[in-house]
Amino acid sequence: MxxxxxxxxxxxxxxxxxxxxxxxxxxxxxxxxxxxxxxxxxxxxxxxxxxxxxxxxxxxxxxxxxxxxxxxxxxxxxxxxxxxxxxxxxxxxxxxxxxxxxxxxxxxxxxxxxxxxxxxxxxxxxxxxxxxxxxxxxxxxxxxxxxxxxxxxxxxxxxxxxxxxxxxGNLVVQAATANAIVSEKYLGLKRVAVIAADSAATADALTYLEPALRAGGAEFAIIKGGETESDAGYRSLMQQAAAFDPTAIIVFYSQAGCVGLMRARADLGIDVPSFASTACLGDSVIDAVGDAAVGWYFAGASGGPESxxxxxxxxxxxxxxxxxxxxxxxxxxxxxxxxxxxxxxxxxxxxxxxxxxxxxxxxxxxxxxxxxxxxxxxxxxxxxxxxxxxxFEIPFAFYTANGIEPAFGGAQVSALDVLEF
Structure with missing residues (x-):
């Protein structure tokens, strides 16, 4: 591996x-x-x-x-x-x-x-x-x-x-994710579909992500799913996200949700940059999805050979x-x-x-x-x-056909560019 x-x-x-x-x-x-x-x-x-x-x-x-x-x-x-x-x-x-x-x-x-x-x-x-x-x-x-x-x-x-x-914490992770997507220094994408589990933890994360996306000039849609879904449920969530015609996707799921959504994205032929937390980069997830992880960014991970x-x-x-x-x-x-x-x-x-x-x-x-x-x-x-x-800044990793690599040249992405106080 x-x-x-x-x-x-x-x-x-x-x-x-x-x-x-x-x-x-x-x-x-x-x-x-x-x-x-x-x-x-x-x-x-x-x-x-x-x-x-x-x-x-x-x-x-x-x-x-x-x-x-x-x-x-x-x-x-x-x-x-x-x-x-x-x-x-x-x-x-x-x-x-x-x-x-x-x-x-x-x-x-x-x-x-x-x-x-x-x-x-x-x-x-x-x-x-x-x-x-x-x-x-x-x-x-x-x-x-x-x-x-x-x-x-x-x-x-x-x-x-x-x-x-x-x-x-959530504030910096979500704001840095928004910055990585919307800033011209990174991806410069302005239309974002967010697939979010209907949970208290996700609701808290969205309170930081949504204003950061707005500050970066992005349009976005929130697609809500249950805390857990069947394979068909995860596929439906990804289809709803695709219907928004996004240029980037963010998911708020872990473990089984990561597996279901990664597989659904690959099966549906969706190739826009997609973002998840490091919970989706664990061995159990990557072993289950294999090449379906290609094209995903992981907030807070640095990638590269093991240190x-x-x-x-x-x-x-x-x-x-x-x-x-x-x-x-x-x-x-x-x-x-x-x-x-x-x-x-x-x-x-x-x-x-x-x-x-x-x-x-x-x-x-x-x-x-x-x-x-x-x-x-x-x-x-x-x-x-x-x-x-x-x-106030975190790294991102990007999964390629060769495995996990540092994203954005290994840059630490700041949350402060899109935080408003």
Whole structure:
């Protein structure tokens, strides 16, 4: 299979798993290592000459949504554990100190998010790291003096929260997609059909895409489908899109929806440029559709041969999960979680002050951070209307007969050209 890659623990590691407390009870914690992680730790050999971390651990409290149907993102926690293993085993820890994670799983409710924040504050963690949490308890962390660094801003309030979000979120992804389509620097296309699942997540994405398309001077039509469809249903959606006579197509589906729509586009002989998220670039999708992926652009993916970092990520995630490296998908939240923690490490490694949560937070906010995967500068707070957002441009990949390649000459496409504040 052609290489595809995107964007995004351990000597001395302790992983604690918090559970949502019942009313009147404190959150409990299991401080033992999960079986897969414990069994893999001894097998990790130090591959560098950096000294092993020693001394007092640097403790990051993790909040992530897990175990709730529809809002279940364990890939983040898995990636964090794998990245922490790598940091402690090969990168010398955080400032020479062993990295320790305390992972608290929320249940997609404000109460459980608040309980996690209170528990982590009581433990005195150095920093809070958000995987995906719908109800981040910013006030609790702020009161405890704990800086918050997240991966993806979800709701409008996250964009102005007292936090740092190192990646784009829907606002930047959708605006950059619009820019890639409408700008004369890229495709210069002005008639767009959008195939959208009728879901809350898609509705949120459309609130950013639609004004960006308008700002770029595009006409567009929204074709709504169910959250899941039959093969015939996906074909009908693609036929409706084609009836608009578009010069470009955007789809808001993942997994089975990606497969159905890619196949339908190929079967119907539609050859206009088509755009999807990296969810449609996963191994399970590409293996299913084969050459039907040709002609598709993927927002947030860079394409080209697999990088050394991607191989390292798959190695460590495989050890944490008990799988083989070739079984690890290089896209989605696993890759993003890996990039998130290693971006924080990268900023910490370049501090000119003693290691600490506030020092790392200040470095992000003063524009001294760079993204782990691409080395793109992180411009946290550079847009006053979006003070928590650090990254305003993303790469795109394009699927050709030779496999996945960088789109637009490898350029990072900015969202700011078509964002209106």
């Amino acid at each position: 052609m290489a595809r890659w995107s964007l995004v623990l351990v000597a001395g590691l302790t992983v604690a798993s918090c559970v949502e407390p019942k009313p009147g009870f404190e959150a409990s914690a299991d401080t033992s290592l999960p079986t897969a992680l414990a069994s893999s730790s001894s097998a990790v050999a130090t591959a560098t000459t950096m000294p092993a971390p020693t001394g007092e651990p640097f403790v990051i409290g993790v909040v992530n949504s897990e175990g709730n149907p529809g809002v279940d993102f364990p890939d983040f926690s898995i990636a964090f554990r794998a990245a922490a293993e790598y940091i402690n085993s090969e990168l010398g820890g955080f400032g020479g100190r062993p990295l320790e994670l305390v992972v608290c799983a929320t249940q997609a409710s404000p109460e459980s998010s608040q309980a996690c924040a209170q528990d982590l504050a009581a433990r005195g963690v150095d920093m809070a790291m958000i995987g995906l949490d719908l109800f981040v308890a910013y006030g609790t962390f702020e009161s405890a003096g704990i800086p918050v660094i997240g991966a993806v801003p979800v709701f409008a309030g996250d964009y102005s929260a007292n936090a740092v979000y190192i990646t784009a 050394d970092d991607s191989r390292t990520m798959r190695k460590y995630v495989a050890e944490v999960t008990g799988n083989r490296p070739e079984q690890i998908d290089r896209y989605g939240f696993t890759s993003l979680g890996w990039d998130q923690l290693l971006t924080i490490w990268k900023v910490a490694a370049n501090l000119d002050a003693p290691i600490g949560g506030e020092a790392i937070n200040d470095a992000f906010r003063s524009g001294r951070g760079r993204f782990w995967a691409s080395d793109a500068p992180l411009k946290c707070g550079s847009v006053p209307a979006l003070p928590s957002v650090c990254l």
